[in-house]
Amino acid sequence: MCIFCDIIAGKIPASVVYEDTHTLAFMDLRQANPGHVLIVPKIHVEKITDCPLDIAAALLPVVVKVAQAVQQAFNPDGLSITQANGAAAMQEVPHIHIHVIPRYFHDGVIRFYTKGAPDITPRTSLNAWGERIRLAMPEDSG
Numbered sequence: 001m002c003i004f005c006d007i008i009a010g011k012i013p014a015s016v017v018y019e020d021t022h023t024l025a026f027m028d029l030r031q032a033n034p035g036h037v038l039i040v041p042k043i044h045v046e047k048i049t050d051c052p053l054d055i056a057a058a059l060l061p062v063v064v065k066v067a068q069a070v071q072q073a074f075n076p077d078g079l080s081i082t083q084a085n086g087a088a089a090m091q092e093v094p095h096i097h098i099h100v101i102p103r104y105f106h107d108g109v110i111r112f113y114t115k116g117a118p119d120i121t122p123r124t125s126l127n128a129w130g131e132r133i134r135l136a137m138p139e140d141s142g
Contacts, residue, residue, distance in 0.1 A: 076102035
């Protein structure tokens with residue numbers, strides 16, 4: 001089983017900010033900037049090219065909702081929305097995941113961790129930042 005499937009199954013703790021029938025959004029353990037969220041489908045699909053269209057259609061509205069909440073919670077200068085497929089694209093976990101990363105001028109985050117992979121962020125910080133995003137989610141967000 002993959003680490004994201006274990007998170008979805010509740011076998012590994014995660015700081016969840018959103019969940020619905022088809023998707024789960026949670027704080028990335030390695031925060032590029034505070035508020036960095038991952039959105040995954042609840043079924044195991046390795047690459048976007050293998051994704052059933054109904055699941056793909058379920059992902060984008062969640063990306064928009066999470067992006068809006070991150071914007072409201074952290075007021076960044078911008079947001080990076082990224083998704084990688086395969087080793088050559090630097091996909092580290094073989095399960096579709098979309099990054100929502102708050103961005104700031106001169107934050108040192110060029111693309112993906114060009115300053116080196118960040119250390120694992122303490123759970124207390126992940127939970128606190130996740131709570132900020134949960135509170136910023138629209139009422140009808142599940």
